[in-house]
Amino acid sequence: MASLSNFIDFSQPSLQWAALSIAFNPIFWNIVARAEYRSHFLTRIFGNAYYGCYFLAVTIFSLGILRDHVYQVALEDQPYYAPVHQPVLGGLLFAFGSVLVLSSMYALGVTGTYLGDYFGILMDAPVTGFPFNVTGSPMYWGSTLNFLGVALYKGKVAGVFLTAEVFILYWFALQWEESLHGGNLRQAGTRACQIQARRQELVSRDFTGIYVQGSGLPPICLPPVELGPFDIIPVSPVPEWKHRARQATVLSLHGAANHGRLGSLVVSSEKWKEGVES
Incomplete structure (x- = not known):
């Protein structure tokens, strides 16, 4: 029986950096957001909850761009596997994931997307339209579909492996957020x-x-x-x-x-x- 190492080159530093960046991002923003929720340290530094939230938004967005770049580089260093090469399916998954992510950002705005609830910046009412009528966490699952779509488009088993890491980390991130808020405040509105x-x-x-x-x-x-x-x-x-x-x-x-x-x-x-x- 073929082992996973036959399809993934675990010795590549780029793969290790990709796995590290994927793990770092959700851990980072949840720790920083929870610290802000408890101590308001970003609000005090910037003198305003909105400025603090905007700073965190730029930081998270920049880290996401870096993570995506490292992921792309890692896939280039990995072996190709024909059965996983599904460019049409990969393109469709990437397109649908992008729709979920972008429509979610449009519906929530900057502060709603980038953890404004931890700063005390709340939505006036729950967001119930698309894409939240499809999934309660369109940003997370849309991003996961993007990773999977790229992996299938390039025919890289390593990409599927890293997508599994994305899914697991986002799932735990959601549980962590739920444990703090007793529900997602971006969807629970004025709770x-x-x-x-x-x-x-x-x-x-x-x-x-x-x-x-x-x-x-x-x-x-x-x-x-x-x-x-x-x-x-x-x-x-x-x-x-x-x-x-x-x-x-x-x-x-x-x-x-x-x-x-x-x-x-x-x-x-x-x-x-x-x-x-x-």
Whole structure:
């Protein structure tokens, strides 16, 4: 019986680098995203959750390009096997996988695609249309089909072997994400808001709070207020006002257009100080 080593040259450094890059990427972005979720270190570094998410997006995208290049180089160094050479099937799988990936990115946007939920950037509603009505994780499985399509197109058993690694790692990545969120927040929409809204009970019923930077308090979701690009913001309850009077900075939301929606909330530093002193 022929062994796998008859069809795959395991001694090639390019194969080893490809396997390493395939393993590194999902492990890297899950560790970094979880660290951001717990400590907000990227948000603090860049001063804004969106900027931190954009930085992570560029990093993940760049690592993906590098991984794909290393994969292509690895296949060039591997032996050809005629029964695996299925260019038509490989092309179809690659095309369908690309549709899943690109349509998913279009539906989710940059922050939805690149782990914005770990930064507190949530979708307004669950994404239920294509491609999420085909599979719950179109980015992962579409990418897996891309790897398999290239392997079949080139007729390389090593490509099928590496595709199996991609599948296994993505499967574990999904389990890891589920263990943190209790569900994929990019598809669950405002689940985090619903959980955090329980903390709203700690805030005075007569006065919701004040939008401040550096309050040091956990984020609280305020669905009635339209915040433009901001879905979750820090809220400082009334009891915290006085000893934070000189430290907190009132955020300018969106000018007079939003002032009417804020009602009795203080929206300028001068008025806020007056409210504290009174």
